[in-house]
Amino acid sequence: MARLLVTGGAGFIGSNFVHHIVAHTDHTVTVLDKLTYAGNRASLAGLPADRVELVVGNIADAPLVDELFARHDAVVHYAAESHNDNSLDDPRPFLDTNVVGTYTLLEAARRHDVRLHHISTDEVYGDLELDDPQRFTETTPYNPSSPYSSTKAASDLLVRAWVRSFGVRATISNCSNNYGPFQHVEKFIPRQITNVIRGIRPKLYGTGENVRDWIHADDHSSAVLAILDRGAIGETYLIGADGEESNKDVVETILDLMGKDPGDYDLVADRPGHDLRYAIDSSRLRAELGWRPQYPGFREGLEATIRWYRDNESWWAGAKDGVEAFYASKGQ
Ligand code: NAD
Ligand code: DAU
DSSP: OOEEEEETTTSHHHHHHHHHHHHHOOOEEEEEEOOOTTOOGGGGTTSOTTTEEEEEOOTTOHHHHHHHHTTOSEEEEOOSOOOHHHHHHOOHHHIIIIIIIHHHHHHHHHHHTOEEEEEEEGGGGOOOOTTOOOOBOTTSOOOOOSHHHHHHHHHHHHHHHHHHHHOOOEEEEEEOEEESTTOOTTSHHHHHHHHHHHTOOOEEETTSOOEEEEEEHHHHHHHHHHHHHHOOTTOEEEEOOSOEEEHHHHHHHHHHHTTSOTTOOEEEOOOTTOOOBOOBOOHHHHHHHOOOOOSOOHHHHHHHHHHHHHHTHHHHHHHHHHHHHHHHHTTO
16 A cells, blocks of 8 residues: 555546546545646545545645655656646746646655656657658657647656656656546537537537547556556656547547537637647557556547536536637637
8 A cells, every 4th residue: 555646636637547546556645736727626526535635735835745745655746737728828837837846846756755657748749740650659759839748848858857867766658638537628528528518519620630649537547557556767658549530530429429410510710839640659558567548449438428528517517618718719
């Protein structure tokens, strides 16, 4: 049994990880989360109080972080400003949390010699052409496009430097696009599902040809647990489930699964600097750590996710109007 500190554990992927830990291990979890607009206590509701504690606070608060590192065996670092569109609007919080926040955790890991796993994204590698046979690997050069992805790239490089210069016991994973329960309605899949529920037409940026490589959040969690248990210190692992889909195909599938005409969507203003395609080669994780995604196909996963948003309207309803007003102001 280990005492885990999970930063950002009230957000989308962090809360899925906390549920995964409770279901599949006997570890206890302290969640450190600032509860920004993206954090939600309700995502941790129903978890056993003797195994999961929520501390509301900022990862850039050095004294708080110091106190927490002193009483945990390992830290899994999810906390971030995570949305590209927001980073185009106001990059500052991305620098504060993703860069200075990660630096604060690294300094505490160094002081307390605590094992740290840093959660990152495939976006640090930039994008691929639609017909490029190559996918991202652990050796692909960094080439981030947006304020969000550049701050994530910066945080990865800080982790690598603290491993090499100070011997911090850290690993890094770069994962592709996640979907599943507890994802904020600002993101692509929940936005379109909740649009259909509300009678709004789904909105595709540009021509809808952009490709993302989808993985269920629960498969991301099992991969992170494998790296935490068996990953080699100082190493990076790419996480993906061979789930490439164009945005247009995703919207058409959602409409079809929700009993609507698959052509019933709008093309809207494109995202500036919009990455064309992401694709992950997760061979290393599979070969060295024996990880495999467990979640059934994307269509079945989407079906379950649609059911979750239908059954949990109280979880997302409060955020929906504000998100749509933000997008409408940008012609999206
Ligand atoms: P999210 O926006 O849903 O959640 C982020 C959480 O971090 C929220 O609960 C928020 O309150 C918290 N937070 C933000 N700033 C904080 C601060 N200064 N101190 C403490 N807590 C703070 O994000 P997500 O989609 O769950 O992403 C989690 C992590 O996974 C991020 O590091 C992201 O870069 C990475 N990632 C996301 C995806 C994806 O598809 N969403 C894919 C790969 C990697
Ligand atoms: O690849 C991993 C990344 O995936 C993570 O690092 C990010 O934290 C996460 O937000 C996600 O980034 P994306 O920018 O790919 O996700 P988003 O859900 O914002 O958009 C997915 C795709 O859908 C992208 O091509 C933009 C497009 N899109 C998005 C919205 C919100 C639309 O076409 N319409 C929309 O309404």
